[in-house]
Amino acid sequence: MSRSTLRRRRKPAGERALLKTIARRNALSEAERRYVAAVLCCERFADLAVPQVFTRLLDEGTYLCSVSTMYRILRANAQVRERRRLARHPAHEKPRLVANAPRQVLTWDITKLPSSVKGVYFSLLVMIDIFSRYVVGWTIVRRANAEIAAEFIRATLLREGIEPRQAVVHSDRGTEMTAQPVCDLLDKMGVARSYSRPRVSDDNPFIESSFKTLKYQPTFPSAFGSLEDSYAFCSPYFMWYNNEHRHSGIAMLTPAAVHFDQGEAILAARHGRVRIIDVN
Incomplete structure (x- = not known):
């Protein structure tokens, strides 16, 4: 805390309130304020911005008050x-x-994979199930x-056997996501559409989190030499992600265990082992 703040707080409350109510010597009177308002709203200046009015009056030798006033x-x-006129x-x-x-x-999204050519990227399309975090499709x-x-x-x-009116597909509002072919397909298949809010970056967190897990892998390359190289990396990665990666958002289960209804049995076995250890 600064010394000035300490001194101010030590003053009696009444004295502090009195200091706040002291009027400035150069403050405009009510009549002067009304006159300034009338000048700003007159026919000559009604359609001009305040800085325009201020400088024009100043060029004519008239100073009423500052721009901020x-x-x-x-x-x-x-x-x-x-x-x-704003949208x-x-x-x-x-x-x-x-x-x-x-x-x-x-939920699905597209992320870029860097190639060995500067400015050239491959597009990775991924769809995951938000309940199990299982990657149901990628290309x-x-x-x-x-x-x-x-x-x-x-x-x-x-491939997932989605029936009409069974599922919702969520995405952001990217060009591919809102394109007519995609909308027509989902409508034809009876799948509801859901979108993130415009200009909101965190309405699709599950897919963004999966992309971060991918790109923060120690073995993730700085660039892929070819499309085949990107497949060679992503194919074993998604196998690992679905079947071996213990996900913190689903009780440290693998996405495959939750997706194929094995989670309850695994958790029961874990709890049983913990109870045995506690007894011993």
Whole structure:
């Protein structure tokens, strides 16, 4: 704490309040404030910004008050607003999806994998089940587009046996995610669509977390020499992620154990071993 703050706090409350109410010697009177407001709102200056009015008056040899004081007077009279025509975006509710079992809510996204050529990337498409964190589908292409994304989603949902009105597919609002081929496919398959809010980066946390796990692997290369090299890395990685990686978000179970309904048995066995150790 600074010495000035300490001295101020030691003063009696009444004295501190008195100091706050002392008027500034150069403060404008009420009549002067009304005059400034009238000048700012006159026909000559009504459509000009405050700095424009200030400098024009100053060039004519007239000084009424500072620019900030002009703004304060206008704000006090509710006469300050955004002059530009700005797009008004509708309010979007935060997506709230609940999954009580696998294959109810799926989420997907696209991330870039660096190639050995500067500025060139491969596109990794991944879909996971948010209940089990199981990677239900993935593919790598040289460049993603709406048609590739739609085919990836179609193949993944069919492989998982998703029936109409069974699941929700969540994604952000990227170009491929909101493209007409993808929307038409999901509507045709009877799968509900869910999207992150515009300009909100954390509405799709599960897939983003899976990408971080991938790219923070000690063996993740700085660049892939070819599309085949990226497949050679990702294929064993996703096998490991699904079948060996103990996920902190699902009681340190593997995604495969939860996805294929083995989690309860594994947890029961763990608890049994702990009880035996406690007894001994």
